[in-house]
Amino acid sequence: MSNGYVVPAIVAVTLVTVGIGFYGLRLARTTSDFLVASRAVSPTWNAAAIGGEYLSAASFLGVAGLILKYGVDVLWYPVGFAAGYLALLLFVAAPLRRSGAFTLPDFCEVRLGSRRLRTLATVFVIFIGWLYLVPQLQGAGLTLATLTGSPYPLGALLVAVVVTANVALGGMRAITFVQAFQYWLKLTALAVPAIFLALQWQADARPAVTPPDGPTFRTATTVVVEHRATLTLPDGDIREVRPGDRLEFAAGDPVPEVSGAATGATEWLLPDTAGEDDRGLFATYSLILATFLGTMGLPHVLVRFYTNPDGAAARRTTLVVLALVGVFYLLPTVYGVLGRIYTPQLLVSGQTDAVVVLLPGAALGDGTTGRLLAALVAAGAFAAFLSTSSGLLTSVAGVISTDVLGRGSVRGFRIATVIAGAVPAVLALNVSGLDVSQVVGLAFAVAASSFCPLLVLGIWWRGLTDLGAAAGVLVGGGAAVGAVLLTVLGPPLSGWPATLTTQPAAWTVPLAFTVMVVVSMASRRRLPRDVGATMLRLHTPESLRL
Amino acid sequence: MTGAEEQQPSGRPAEAAPVPGPRASTPAGEPESGPATAPKRTRIVLAEVSRTGDPADRTRSELTQQTPVGETLVQGLMRAQLSLALRLSLLVLIGLGGLPWLFAIAPAVGRVTVLGVNLPWLLLGVVSFPFLIVVGWAYVRLAERNEQDFVDLIRRPER
Numbered sequence: 001m002s003n004g005y006v007v008p009a010i011v012a013v014t015l016v017t018v019g020i021g022f023y024g025l026r027l028a029r030t031t032s033d034f035l036v037a038s039r040a041v042s043p044t045w046n047a048a049a050i051g052g053e054y055l056s057a058a059s060f061l062g063v064a065g066l067i068l069k070y071g072v073d074v075l076w077y078p079v080g081f082a083a084g085y086l087a088l089l090l091f092v093a094a095p096l097r098r099s100g101a102f103t104l105p106d107f108c109e110v111r112l113g114s115r116r117l118r119t120l121a122t123v124f125v126i127f128i129g130w131l132y133l134v135p136q137l138q139g140a141g142l143t144l145a146t147l148t149g150s151p152y153p154l155g156a157l158l159v160a161v162v163v164t165a166n167v168a169l170g171g172m173r174a175i176t177f178v179q180a181f182q183y184w185l186k187l188t189a190l191a192v193p194a195i196f197l198a199l200q201w202q203a204d205a206r207p208a209v210t211p212p213d214g215p216t217f218r219t220a221t222t223v224v225v226e227h228r229a230t231l232t233l234p235d236g237d238i239r240e241v242r243p244g245d246r247l248e249f250a251a252g253d254p255v256p257e258v259s260g261a262a263t264g265a266t267e268w269l270l271p272d273t274a275g276e277d278d279r280g281l282f283a284t285y286s287l288i289l290a291t292f293l294g295t296m297g298l299p300h301v302l303v304r305f306y307t308n309p310d311g312a313a314a315r316r317t318t319l320v321v322l323a324l325v326g327v328f329y330l331l332p333t334v335y336g337v338l339g340r341i342y343t344p345q346l347l348v349s350g351q352t353d354a355v356v357v358l359l360p361g362a363a364l365g366d367g368t369t370g371r372l373l374a375a376l377v378a379a380g381a382f383a384a385f386l387s388t389s390s391g392l393l394t395s396v397a398g399v400i401s402t403d404v405l406g407r408g409s410v411r412g413f414r415i416a417t418v419i420a421g422a423v424p425a426v427l428a429l430n431v432s433g434l435d436v437s438q439v440v441g442l443a444f445a446v447a448a449s450s451f452c453p454l455l456v457l458g459i460w461w462r463g464l465t466d467l468g469a470a471a472g473v474l475v476g477g478g479a480a481v482g483a484v485l486l487t488v489l490g491p492p493l494s495g496w497p498a499t500l501t502t503q504p505a506a507w508t509v510p511l512a513f514t515v516m517v518v519v520s521m522a523s524r525r526r527l528p529r530d531v532g533a534t535m536l537r538l539h540t541p542e543s544l545r546l
Numbered sequence: 547m548t549g550a551e552e553q554q555p556s557g558r559p560a561e562a563a564p565v566p567g568p569r570a571s572t573p574a575g576e577p578e579s580g581p582a583t584a585p586k587r588t589r590i591v592l593a594e595v596s597r598t599g600d601p602a603d604r605t606r607s608e609l610t611q612q613t614p615v616g617e618t619l620v621q622g623l624m625r626a627q628l629s630l631a632l633r634l635s636l637l638v639l640i641g642l643g644g645l646p647w648l649f650a651i652a653p654a655v656g657r658v659t660v661l662g663v664n665l666p667w668l669l670l671g672v673v674s675f676p677f678l679i680v681v682g683w684a685y686v687r688l689a690e691r692n693e694q695d696f697v698d699l700i701r702r703p704e705r
Binding site: 075271330535 | 674
C-alpha cells in the first residue's frame with residue numbers, strides 16, 4: 001500500500017519534536033532552569049507530560065494487536081497499564097516526592113544510605129530501560145515496514161539514530177511542553193480515526209464481530225506470511241506456513257484457524273474458564289500483578305515526579321495521569337475489535353501489531369479520508385516511539401553517565417547516550433518475532449519484582465535494611481531477569497515452564513517481598529540510624545515546614 | 547487544597563491574630579485627625595516572647611528531635627495513610643482482581659450481554675477505567691484529610 005501522506009506526516013512529527021526540543025533547550029539551559037520552570041507548571045500540564053512519555057508503542061500499537069489476536073483475556077494489559085498509576089498513587093507518589101530523590105538509585109541512597117545498593121539499582125534501571133526500549137524500536141520498524149514497504153531494520157535503526165542523536169545533542173530533555181504535546185497528539189491520532197471507523201461500521205450495516213461461522217475475508221486478499229504458523233483450513237486440511245509464503249483468499253472465504261491466536265469466536269470472545277488447564281488463569285493473574293505493581297518501578301516514570309512542587313501536588317498529578325491514561329485506553333479496544341472484521345489477514349500473516357496503522361485504510365478504502373486518517377495514525381505512532389524512547393534513553397543515559405562512567409560532564413552524558421542507544425538497537429533487530437506488548441509486559445514484570453518491593457517497603461516499613469533490600473532485588477528481580485532472558489533468547493518452551501517464564505510476576509513478586517522482609521529481619525543491626533528522620537521527611541506534609 | 551494550605555500562615559501568626567486581649571487595649575477614642583499626618587501606632591512584639599510556651603512549637607520539636615512522643619505522632623500518621631491505601635487496594639483487589647476468578651468459575655457470567663456487548667468486554671474495556679479513577683480520587687481526598695488532621699494536631703495539640 002502506498003499512501004502519499006504517511007511519510008510527510010512522520011517527517012513532520014519528527015521535525016516538530018526535535019524542533020520544540022531545541023527551542024525549549026534555548027529557554028532552559030541549566031538544570032535549575034529546567035526544574036524551576038517545571039515547577040511553574042500546573043498538575044494538569046505535568047500530568048499530560050507524564051502521560052505523553054508513558055503511552056508507548058505497546059499502548060499505541062501493541063494493545064490493539066493483542067486484542068485482535070487473543071481477545072478478551074488481554075484486556076488486562078490496558079487495565080493494568082492504567083491501574084499501575086493507582087498503585088503508584090496509593091503507595092509511592094507523595095512520599096517519594098518528599099524524599100527528594102530524582103531517580104531510583106537516589107532513593108536507595110536517601111533511604112538506606114548504601115552505595116552498593118545504589119549500584120545494584122543502577123544495573124536494574126539500565127536493564128529495565130533497555131528491555132523497554134527494544135519494543136519501541138521494534139514498533140517503529142514494523143510501522144515503517146507496513147506503511148512504506150521498507151525493510152524492517154530500517155525503521156528500527158532510523159528511530160534509534162534520531163532519538164540517540166537528539167538526546168545526545170541535548171534536544172528533548174524532558175521538556176514538559178513537548179511531552180504534553182505528544183499526549184494530545186497520540187490521543188487525537190487514535191480518537192479521530194476511531195470515530196470514522198465506528199461510523200463506517202454503522203454504514204456497513206454493522207457486520208458481526210464474531211459471526212457464527214468464524215471470521216471471513218471481506219475482500220479478495222493476498223496474505224504474505226511473516227511468522228511461522230500452522231493453519232487449519234476450513235475443509236480440515238492442516239498446512240504449515242513459513243515467512244514469505246503467499247496465500248490467496250477470495251472475498252467471503254473464511255479465515256483459517258491460526259495456531260497461537262484465538263481465531264475461534266468463543267475462545268476470543270469469552271474469558272478463560274477453570275478446568276483441566278489453569279495456565280490461562282495463572283497467566284492472567286501474573287499479568288495483573290506485573291502491570292499493577294510494575295509502573296512504579298519504571299525508570300522514566302519516577303523522574304517526572306520530581307517536577308511536582310510537593311507531595312500533595314504529586315498526588316494530584318498522579319490522579320490526573322490516571323484519568324488521562326484511562327481515557328486513552330478506551331480506544332485500542334475499538335481497533336482490536338474492528339480489526340476482526342476489516343483486517344483478518346493480519347491473523348494469518350502474524351503481523352497483528354500493525355492493526356492500528358492498517359485499519360483506517362482497510363475499512364475506509366483508498367480515498368482521501370482513509371489516506372489522511374492512516375497518515376494521522378502513523379504520526380501518532382511515531383509520536384509514541386519518539387517520546388517514550390527519548391524519556392527512557394534520557395533516564396538510562398543519565399544513570400550510566402553518573403553511576404557507571406562516573407563523570408557528570410556533558411561529554412560523559414553523550415558517550416553514555418550512544419552506549420544506551422546502541423544496545424537496544426542491536427537487540428531490536430533480533431526480536432521481531434515477539435509481540436510488542438509482551439516484551440513490554442516482561443519489563444513490567446522485572447520492575448514489579450525489583451523496585452516495587454524496594455519502594456513500598458522502603459516507604460512504609462522502618463525495618464528495611466540495605467542487606468534485605470539488596471537480597472530481595474537480587475533474588476526476585478534476578479529471577480524475573482532470568483525468566484525474561486529465557487523467553488527472549490532461550491529455546492521455545494511449552495506447558496507450565498512456558499507460562500512460568502513468559503508471565504513470571506506471580507511468583508517473582510512474592511519471592512522478592514519475602515526475601516526482602518526475611519533478610520531485613522535477620523540483619524536488624526544494620527538498620528540505618530537516621531530511619532526516624534527519613535520517615536518524618538517522607539510522611540509529614542510540607543506545610544508544617546519542619 | 548494545595549493553594550489554600552500555602553496561603554494559610556504557618557502556625558504562629560494564625561494563632562496570634564485572634565487573641566483579643568492586646569488588640570482591645572488599643573485606645574479606642576484616638577482622634578481621627580488624618581492618616582497622612584499621624585501614622586497609626588504599630589505594636590511591635592518580639593518574636594522570642596511569643597514563642598515561649600507555644601504548645602505548637604513544643605510538638606514541633608518533639609517531631610524534629612524524634613522523642614518518643616514525636617515518633618508516636620509520625621507513626622500514627624503513617625499508620626493512618628497506610629491503612630487507607632491498603633483498604634482502597636483491597637477494594638480494587640476484590641472489584642477487579644476477583645473478575646478472572648469469577649469468569650473462570652462461573653462461565654455463564656461471561657456470556658451475559660448488555661446492549662449487545664458481552665459483560666467481560668464491558669467491565670474490562672470500559673467500566674474499569676472510571677472505577678480506577680474514582681478510587682484514586684477518593685484516595686487523594688482522604689489522604690489529604692489525614693494530613694490536615696495531623697497538621698491540626700501539631701498546631702493545636704491541646705485539642
